[in-house]
Amino acid sequence: MSEAKYHVGFPSERAEKEFQKVLSKASKKERERILEWFDKLAIDPKPEGKSFKFLKGEVSVYQYLARYRVREGDWRLLYDIDETRKRVIFLALRRRGHHAYD
Numbered sequence: 001m002s003e004a005k006y007h008v009g010f011p012s013e014r015a016e017k018e019f020q021k022v023l024s025k026a027s028k029k030e031r032e033r034i035l036e037w038f039d040k041l042a043i044d045p046k047p048e049g050k051s052f053k054f055l056k057g058e059v060s061v062y063q064y065l066a067r068y069r070v071r072e073g074d075w076r077l078l079y080d081i082d083e084t085r086k087r088v089i090f091l092a093l094r095r096r097g098h099h100a101y102d
Helices: 013-023 028-043
Strands: 007-009 052-061 064-072 075-082 087-095
Touching: 007 028, 013 028, 013 087, 028 064, 028 075, 028 087, 052 075, 064 087
Parallel strands: 007 087
Antiparallel strands: 052 064, 064 075, 075 087
């Protein structure tokens, strides 16, 4: 596996706790696949393929704008990239549906 080029994390302890709370609702297999994205995005925060998407609308989460999302099954992982600090900032994990981007 390639070496990480970006640091991955959360903007706050509150955001991390909320992420863990939502993640606990996923099945074990889903959790494992979602957590694999931490390593994948540390290597390439804008991966090729259908799972990655640049968000066109503004999705505000914890005073940040989620500009990107990756899809893992019925789950959407919303995040932003700080290129100057080489950070991937995980903002939210949401189940697919009507409120995934609210």
